[in-house]
Amino acid sequence: MQRPDEKKRQLIAATAAKLFATRPFHKVKLDDVAAEAGVGKGTLYVYFKSKEDLYFWLIYDAFSQVIEQLESQLGRGELSASQTLRRIIAELVKFGFDNPQLFELMRSAGPRIKDERWETKRKELVTLIEKTIRRGNKSGEFDDPHPEITALCLPGFMRSVMLFGSRGLDERTVVVQITRLVERGVCGGEGSDKNDKRNVAVATGRNGR
Amino acid sequence: MQRPDEKKRQLIAATAAKLFATRPFHKVKLDDVAAEAGVGKGTLYVYFKSKEDLYFWLIYDAFSQVIEQLESQLGRGELSASQTLRRIIAELVKFGFDNPQLFELMRSAGPRIKDERWETKRKELVTLIEKTIRRGNKSGEFDDPHPEITALCLPGFMRSVMLFGSRGLDERTVVVQITRLVERGVCGGEGSDKNDKRNVAVATGRNGR
Amino acid sequence: MQRPDEKKRQLIAATAAKLFATRPFHKVKLDDVAAEAGVGKGTLYVYFKSKEDLYFWLIYDAFSQVIEQLESQLGRGELSASQTLRRIIAELVKFGFDNPQLFELMRSAGPRIKDERWETKRKELVTLIEKTIRRGNKSGEFDDPHPEITALCLPGFMRSVMLFGSRGLDERTVVVQITRLVERGVCGGEGSDKNDKRNVAVATGRNGR
Amino acid sequence: MQRPDEKKRQLIAATAAKLFATRPFHKVKLDDVAAEAGVGKGTLYVYFKSKEDLYFWLIYDAFSQVIEQLESQLGRGELSASQTLRRIIAELVKFGFDNPQLFELMRSAGPRIKDERWETKRKELVTLIEKTIRRGNKSGEFDDPHPEITALCLPGFMRSVMLFGSRGLDERTVVVQITRLVERGVCGGEGSDKNDKRNVAVATGRNGR
DNA sequence: TATGAATGAGCATTCATTCAT
DNA sequence: CATGAATGAATGCTCATTCAT
Numbered sequence: 001m002q003r004p005d006e007k008k009r010q011l012i013a014a015t016a017a018k019l020f021a022t023r024p025f026h027k028v029k030l031d032d033v034a035a036e037a038g039v040g041k042g043t044l045y046v047y048f049k050s051k052e053d054l055y056f057w058l059i060y061d062a063f064s065q066v067i068e069q070l071e072s073q074l075g076r077g078e079l080s081a082s083q084t085l086r087r088i089i090a091e092l093v094k095f096g097f098d099n100p101q102l103f104e105l106m107r108s109a110g111p112r113i114k115d116e117r118w119e120t121k122r123k124e125l126v127t128l129i130e131k132t133i134r135r136g137n138k139s140g141e142f143d144d145p146h147p148e149i150t151a152l153c154l155p156g157f158m159r160s161v162m163l164f165g166s167r168g169l170d171e172r173t174v175v176v177q178i179t180r181l182v183e184r185g186v187c188g189g190e191g192s193d194k195n196d197k198r199n200v201a202v203a204t205g206r207n208g209r
Numbered sequence: 210m211q212r213p214d215e216k217k218r219q220l221i222a223a224t225a226a227k228l229f230a231t232r233p234f235h236k237v238k239l240d241d242v243a244a245e246a247g248v249g250k251g252t253l254y255v256y257f258k259s260k261e262d263l264y265f266w267l268i269y270d271a272f273s274q275v276i277e278q279l280e281s282q283l284g285r286g287e288l289s290a291s292q293t294l295r296r297i298i299a300e301l302v303k304f305g306f307d308n309p310q311l312f313e314l315m316r317s318a319g320p321r322i323k324d325e326r327w328e329t330k331r332k333e334l335v336t337l338i339e340k341t342i343r344r345g346n347k348s349g350e351f352d353d354p355h356p357e358i359t360a361l362c363l364p365g366f367m368r369s370v371m372l373f374g375s376r377g378l379d380e381r382t383v384v385v386q387i388t389r390l391v392e393r394g395v396c397g398g399e400g401s402d403k404n405d406k407r408n409v410a411v412a413t414g415r416n417g418r
Numbered sequence: 419m420q421r422p423d424e425k426k427r428q429l430i431a432a433t434a435a436k437l438f439a440t441r442p443f444h445k446v447k448l449d450d451v452a453a454e455a456g457v458g459k460g461t462l463y464v465y466f467k468s469k470e471d472l473y474f475w476l477i478y479d480a481f482s483q484v485i486e487q488l489e490s491q492l493g494r495g496e497l498s499a500s501q502t503l504r505r506i507i508a509e510l511v512k513f514g515f516d517n518p519q520l521f522e523l524m525r526s527a528g529p530r531i532k533d534e535r536w537e538t539k540r541k542e543l544v545t546l547i548e549k550t551i552r553r554g555n556k557s558g559e560f561d562d563p564h565p566e567i568t569a570l571c572l573p574g575f576m577r578s579v580m581l582f583g584s585r586g587l588d589e590r591t592v593v594v595q596i597t598r599l600v601e602r603g604v605c606g607g608e609g610s611d612k613n614d615k616r617n618v619a620v621a622t623g624r625n626g627r
Numbered sequence: 628m629q630r631p632d633e634k635k636r637q638l639i640a641a642t643a644a645k646l647f648a649t650r651p652f653h654k655v656k657l658d659d660v661a662a663e664a665g666v667g668k669g670t671l672y673v674y675f676k677s678k679e680d681l682y683f684w685l686i687y688d689a690f691s692q693v694i695e696q697l698e699s700q701l702g703r704g705e706l707s708a709s710q711t712l713r714r715i716i717a718e719l720v721k722f723g724f725d726n727p728q729l730f731e732l733m734r735s736a737g738p739r740i741k742d743e744r745w746e747t748k749r750k751e752l753v754t755l756i757e758k759t760i761r762r763g764n765k766s767g768e769f770d771d772p773h774p775e776i777t778a779l780c781l782p783g784f785m786r787s788v789m790l791f792g793s794r795g796l797d798e799r800t801v802v803v804q805i806t807r808l809v810e811r812g813v814c815g816g817e818g819s820d821k822n823d824k825r826n827v828a829v830a831t832g833r834n835g836r
Numbered sequence: 837t838a839t840g841a842a843t844g845a846g847c848a849t850t851c852a853t854t855c856a857t
Numbered sequence: 858c859a860t861g862a863a864t865g866a867a868t869g870c871t872c873a874t875t876c877a878t
Contacts, residue, residue, distance in 0.1 A: 005837090026235035030873065040839035042875080051873065149370060149378065149386040156369025157362045169358065177358040185390030213862075239848065249864040251850080260848065423858085444653035448852065458860040460854080469852065564804040567796065571808065574787025575780045587776065595776040599812030631841075657869065667843040669871080678869065 009047045012037050017058050021101035025055060056118070063121050066095045070128065081136030082183065088129060089182065090175050092158045097171045126151045133186060142187040150186060157182075218256045221246050226267050234264060265327075272330050275304045279337065290345030294391065297338060299384050301367045306380045335360045342395060351396040359395060366391075427465045430455050435476050439519035443473060474536070481539050484513045488546065499554030503600065506547060508593050510576045515589045544569045551604060562604045572600065636674045639664050644685050648728030652682060683745075690748050693722045697755065708763030712809065715756060717802050719785045724798045753778045760813060771813045781809065 015037035019028045030051055034041040048054040070091050074084055130151035136142030144150055157178055224246035228237045239260055243250040257263040279300050283293055339360035345351030353359055370383055433455035437446045448469055452459040466472040488509050492502055548569035554560030562568055575596055642664035646655045657678055661668040675681040697718050701711055757778035763769030771777055784805055 025233065029871090034840090041841095041873095042839050043837080045874070046837065145389075146382065146386040149383060150390060152369050153366045153387065153390065154369075156365035156367070158365070159368070160361045160363070160365025173355065174358060177355040178362065180354075181359060181362065181390065181394030184393040184395075186393075217862095238846085243865095250848090250866095251864050252862080254849070255862065255864095443651065447850090452861090459852095459862095460860050461858080463853070464858065563807075564800065567801060567804040568808060570787045571784045571805070572787070574783035574785070576783070577786070578779045578781070578783025591773065592776060595773040596780065598772075599777060599780065599808065602811040602813075603808030604811075635841095656867085661844095668845095668869090669843050670841080672870070673841065673843095 008039065008043070012039065012044060012047055013054075013058060013061070016054055017062075017101055020055060020058060060118055060121065062099060063118075063125075066091065067121055067124055067128075069095075070125075074128075080141060081132050081139055082141045082187075084132045085129070085136070085182065085186070086175075086179055088132065089154070089179050092155070093171060093175045093178065096158055122155075125155065129154050136186065144186045150182070154182065213255070217248065217252070221248065221253060221256055221263070222267055222270065225263055226271075229264060229267060269327055269330070271308060272327075275300065276330055276333050276337075278304075279334075283337075290341050290348055290350045291392065291396075293341045294338070294345070294395075295384075295388050297341065298363070298388050298391065301364070302370075302380055302384045302387065305367055305370070331364075334364065338363050345395065353395045359391070363391065426457065426461070430457065430462060430465055430472075431476060431479070434472055435480075435519055438473060438476060478536055478539065480517060481536075484509065485539055485542055485546075487513075488543075492546075499550050499557055499559045500601065502550045503547070503554070503604070504593075504597055506550065507572070507597050507600065510572070511589055511593045511596065514576055540573075543573065547572050554604065560604045568600070568604060575600075631673070635666065635670070639666065639671060639674055639681070640685055640688065643681055644689075644728055647682060647685060687745055687748070689726060690745075693719065694748055694751055694755075696722075697752075701755075708759050708766055708768045709810065711759045712756070712763070712813070713802075713806055715759065716781070716806050716809065719782075720798055720802045720805065723785055749782075752782065756781050763813065769813045777809070777813060784808075 012033065016028075016033050019033055019036065030041060030044055033054075034044055044054065048057065070088060073087060073091065079087065130147045133142055133144050133147035133150055137144055137147065221242070225237075225242050228242055228245065231237075237260075239250060239253055242263075243253055253263065257266065279297060282296060282300065288296065339356045342351055342353050342356035342359055346353055346356065366387055370378075370387070430451065434446075434451050437451055437454065448459060448462055451472075452462055462472065466475065488506060491505060491509065497505065548565045551560055551562050551565035551568055555562055555565065639660070643655075643660050646660055646663065649655075655678075657671055658668060660681075661671055671681065675684065697715060700714060700718065706714065757774045760769055760771050760774035760777055764771055764774065
């Protein structure tokens with residue numbers, strides 16, 4: 001363990017994520033992070049330039065991960081606009097359920113992170129959604145007069161559910177309902193609850209979980 | 210200036226809101242707040258117990274204001290579920306446009322505010338929406354299998370638009386699009402863009418702005 | 419109550435004395451003094467120049483009172499050195515029993531009060547004692563090679579007993595014991611316990627209490 | 628300078644003692660302590676929890692030191708009650724001469740220190756004295772009807788002399804006079820000035836200093 | 837690379853004092 | 858005289874960052 005250790009970097013990041021999710025930025029002491037991670041305080045600075053840098057990477061990494069996952073999933077096969085949208089929603093919800101701390105984290109991050117890379121990633125997601133809707137508009141699947149607004153709404157959607165309502169709701173139901181809300185707002189109203197459930201199963205590529 | 214002055218409290222709150230909207234919590238100096246408000250630093254502590262207390266009230270007051278406004282508006286006349294929902298959306302959007310700083314503010318607040326009163330207010334809004342949808346379900350206006358999820362989504366909707374997209378979009382268009390998204394997700398899909406615009410005008414009771 | 423009110427001055431002084439006796443100087447807030455006394459904070463400054471001024475007068479007044487009492491008692495009749503010393507001790511003990519708070523107060527005052535008047539008063543007492551001893555040395559009643567040290571010791575004597583031991587000891591016993599200690603150290607050892615008690619009764623001019 | 632350094636703790640304590648002896652508690656700035664000690668301000672908090680904590684330990688340590696010194700001295704050989712008492716006095720006087728600042732310090736501490744450990748130490752000393760007198764009473768060396776009062780008086784004795792009179796008096800003379808005062812009050816009056824001086828020399832185990 | 841003692845700029849908070857009413 | 862809201866200088870304390878080992 002004499003060379004920069006990716007394992008240790010992960011350990012620090014995970015520990016920090018846990019703490020940042022619990023209390024707001026200015027109440028998280030690097031002393032605590034170091035102690036909780038079982039490393040020296042100085043070690044943090046071997047892996048991260050500053051507290052803000054550490055904070056930044058937590059959010060950025062998590063977010064990038066989702067986007068990547070989405071893009072890789074979507075880049076492969078040929079999905080209709082409708083299927084694509086469902087996948088996006090499913091993926092975001094899954095991510096939310098899998099990383100409740102990180103969602104909490106992203107919540108309080110917001111305006112602090114002015115870094116260009118971050119805005120870029122965010123726009124990547126919004127654009128992904130917007131393009132999908134526009135594609136649906138063209139193909140006749142959708143009929144949304146303002147894809148840019150709808151695209152902006154989707155992440156906020158997610159956040160609300162994840163942060164304040166996920167207790168007691170199962171992942172499947174949430175995906176279905178959000179899909180329903182969005183698809184209906186976006187196209188002409190077709191798609192029953194049963195169809196939704198079937199389609200979602202297709203989209204997520206899972207059978208039960 | 211001999212009795213504790215509600216005007217001065219407001220002045221301080223407004224000044225603080227401006228600064229908290231600009232930079233994150235830990236970068237706002239009470240020195241600056243005092244200077245900007247034109248009062249002594251000690252005066253802040255006459256009206257607020259601490260920096261966090263000040264911060265808390267900013268958010269709480271702003272939020273309460275919206276809820277109150279909504280409740281007072283809805284308590285009066287007799288509106289259909291559909292009209293009520295439109296008014297809620299219109300009011301939230303209006304508030305967002307009127308107080309861009311505060312929305313930014315609320316964003317970074319999140320997990321800090323564990324105060325019961327705050328959660329109560331939030332639930333008040335969600336309940337207001339949920340009840341409206343349920344009412345619509347009963348009256349046949351809506352057909353939403355999960356009003357609780359939809360209700361949870363609405364505030365997140367708003368936030369997204371306000372925080373990242375409002376530049377270049379006018380209030381009216383945003384109201385219309387969100388209304389469209391929600392109503393279609395909630396009922397059977399009727400309602401054209403034109404109808405929406407008309408209905409919104411009715412709901413907000415304004416003619417142009 | 420429109421003119422400077424001696425009653426109010428006393429009220430403030432008494433209240434302050436109580437608080438200063440409870441906690442150390444820097445923990446007594448004038449806010450508390452004002453509140454406890456039931457007057458406005460500004461009123462304190464009508465009667466006292468500053469916090470330190472208030473503090474000073476509390477001690478000074480109390481101390482002056484003892485000295486005065488002693489001098490007036492001793493100035494009148496003609497007492498032997500021995501009787502005089504007993505009276506001084508009796509008076510100091512009485513004062514201690516009557517004003518337990520103030521003794522506590524004087525304790526923590528010490529080095530803070532550099533005021534000349536204060537040192538003067540203290541020296542007045544020490545000198546009174548020293549002169550008495552010297553008088554006794556000359557008259558043959560005492561035989562103390564270092565009256566100045568003995569004189570310096572007496573107040574410290576008092577303090578110890580008052581501060582840490584008075585609980586459970588009655589005034590009479592304390593006077594007797596201290597008198598015994600001092601007189602024996604000062605003269606040749608005569609004076610039995612019984613004699614002491616009798617003499618003390620003579621010296622204090624009281625019959626039982 | 629990598630391990631927490633007891634030397635540095637001592638340095639800080641010594642510096643603080645000097646300042647606290649000069650001015651009252653609330654006028655001593657930690658900035659000054661740090662500057663005078665040649666360490667960073669933050670370093671103070673590495674070794675002491677707070678200003679009051681620092682203050683506390685100054686007094687406590689100094690007092691403990693005397694008690695320890697006494698107990699270790701007395702625990703060794705077999706001394707008569709009379710010799711023991713002389714040693715106690717000699718030790719206390721020596722301590723006062725060696726640490727004039729600390730005696731000043733202890734003076735203003737008083738009611739602040741409610742800590743149990745502190746009261747315990749104080750009682751340890753008083754008990755030590757009281758036991759010695761009782762031992763003398765039994766052995767016939769002393770004849771003191773109230774050892775508990777006498778014991779309470781001794782520390783006060785010391786304080787007075789140290790604080791207000793030591794200027795111009797040499798250590799030896801003070802020891803002799805106090806011993807004289809106490810022993811005579813405690814036993815039957817024998818012991819001349821010359822004998823005292825001789826005995827003290829024996830008790831302290833020093834020949835001149 | 838890993839550490840944690842040392843640091844000091846930075847900041848929230850206090851509280852004696854003032855003064856307009 | 859009486860008041861208490863307003864004040865701001867003064868200061869204790871924090872905590873991200875550094876650097877010698």
